[in-house]
Amino acid sequence: MENFSADLITLLRSASGLAKFVLFLLLAISVLSWGIFLEKLWVFSRARKARRQIQDLNLAKYDAEELRRKLDHYPQSPLSRVFHRVYVDYYSRQAVADEDALPHLLQRQGANEIARLETRLGILATVASVSPFIGLFGTVWGVMRAFMNIGTWGSTSLAVVAPGIAEALIATAAGLAAAIPALVFYNHFLGALREESRALEQFSADLIQAEKSRRNRLSAPGAGVGGVGR
Amino acid sequence: MARNAYILSGIIHLLVLGLLFAFAQMPGQPARQIRHFQPVRLVAPPGLPGPVGQGQFKAEPSKAQPPTPKVQETPQKVAPKTDPQKVEKAPGKEVAAKTPDAAPARPSPVQTKSDKPQTAESPAGGGGGGGGARLDGVNFPYPYYLSNIQIKILSNFKPAVSARDARELKTVVFFLIDKNGRISDVKLEDKSGHFLFDQEAQRAVLRSNPLPALPPAFGSDRLGVHFEFVGSP
Numbered sequence: 001m002e003n004f005s006a007d008l009i010t011l012l013r014s015a016s017g018l019a020k021f022v023l024f025l026l027l028a029i030s031v032l033s034w035g036i037f038l039e040k041l042w043v044f045s046r047a048r049k050a051r052r053q054i055q056d057l058n059l060a061k062y063d064a065e066e067l068r069r070k071l072d073h074y075p076q077s078p079l080s081r082v083f084h085r086v087y088v089d090y091y092s093r094q095a096v097a098d099e100d101a102l103p104h105l106l107q108r109q110g111a112n113e114i115a116r117l118e119t120r121l122g123i124l125a126t127v128a129s130v131s132p133f134i135g136l137f138g139t140v141w142g143v144m145r146a147f148m149n150i151g152t153w154g155s156t157s158l159a160v161v162a163p164g165i166a167e168a169l170i171a172t173a174a175g176l177a178a179a180i181p182a183l184v185f186y187n188h189f190l191g192a193l194r195e196e197s198r199a200l201e202q203f204s205a206d207l208i209q210a211e212k213s214r215r216n217r218l219s220a221p222g223a224g225v226g227g228v229g230r
Numbered sequence: 231m232a233r234n235a236y237i238l239s240g241i242i243h244l245l246v247l248g249l250l251f252a253f254a255q256m257p258g259q260p261a262r263q264i265r266h267f268q269p270v271r272l273v274a275p276p277g278l279p280g281p282v283g284q285g286q287f288k289a290e291p292s293k294a295q296p297p298t299p300k301v302q303e304t305p306q307k308v309a310p311k312t313d314p315q316k317v318e319k320a321p322g323k324e325v326a327a328k329t330p331d332a333a334p335a336r337p338s339p340v341q342t343k344s345d346k347p348q349t350a351e352s353p354a355g356g357g358g359g360g361g362g363a364r365l366d367g368v369n370f371p372y373p374y375y376l377s378n379i380q381i382k383i384l385s386n387f388k389p390a391v392s393a394r395d396a397r398e399l400k401t402v403v404f405f406l407i408d409k410n411g412r413i414s415d416v417k418l419e420d421k422s423g424h425f426l427f428d429q430e431a432q433r434a435v436l437r438s439n440p441l442p443a444l445p446p447a448f449g450s451d452r453l454g455v456h457f458e459f460v461g462s463p
Contacts, residue, residue, distance in 0.1 A: 009250070009251065010421060010423055010424070010425045010428065011425050013423055013424075013425075014423075014424055014425045014426070027243065027247075030243060031236070031239050031240050031243050032236070032239075034239035034242060034243070035232075035235045035236035035237075035238070035239035035240075036235070037235075037239075038235035038236075038238055038239055039232045039235035039236075042235065149390065163425050163426050163429065166425075167425075
């Protein structure tokens, strides 16, 4: 391992300017994709934790104000944020709120939350697809240099060609090292995003159902007011 | 959180790269444990085989190796001092050993200067090199043998390095010679930092295998050699 590392360093030192630039670019890309990974890991893990607790709630049991207070404990959860927006736009203005406005509001806020969770995932996909090509570019350049060395020294011996090829292949290795984690992260977060999306749909359906039940009770003679379940 | 994530990512990358560099800079283990050390500094003008044995012998230029021009002054190096009381000959046992840090310093350089720069280039057209060898071992009074191995190794040393790049390059290859002349334990002891030059130095030693058998009168089975390749324009 030590000898390999040492040789890697000497190879890097004797690499051409363009090869060094490609490697630096790939390093920056890798830092970016790992940064996105860490950020999204934090966001999705908090959302998942909150979602599991919110899904245990029986929405029909609470009125709108109680539910808002309960969901205040999970400010990072998309479900909680959707409900807060809906609460402001629908439940707090019930006098003017149309019954059909609720599904529309839920759909719109849900889409906003999904878009928020999706932010920067596209960068991961781009990194995953572009990095190998950047590495390949460095490799092709290195191979060109190796061929030029053959011309310069008039020799096709391994001693002349191999270092250039080795230097060139580092770029491909670096490209793959940046791309593989980015692809894994992207697929992982895509799965997490689908789960959040499904949970939002479920939450919206539950809210609509609870609201329908409440309105039915309201239309019955002698019913009170309150929102959501009661 | 977003900003912290990128900072954390940068730190992770720096740590990984730092570890890589740290591994690379770690000193390697000495090839052998050295108990007896008789420093013999051999320095040659660039492109020529080095003088042998504390300046008692000066090697002649050889046609077999790429001559390199100009003056090269070997920097004074600190060589370990041998404690005569501890020097023991143990036939059949390995003599080569290295304890450079073990004793007070005694400068033992042999400086040679070539006042007539040569203009010939190595066959590859680039910066060839000179060489010198440093022996670890009990008194080795066979200058002809050292001269022969230097000529053979340098004749196999043809680095594909441009003259400009070859300037100031120096690499040291350590190897052991057994009594039949077979080379073993070849390793780069001190790298020049130029991949081609270092690799070619190692290959030159490997290509020279086998070397002539050790002198029969030499009382040990093995001889450790630190062969210094010096690039010159």
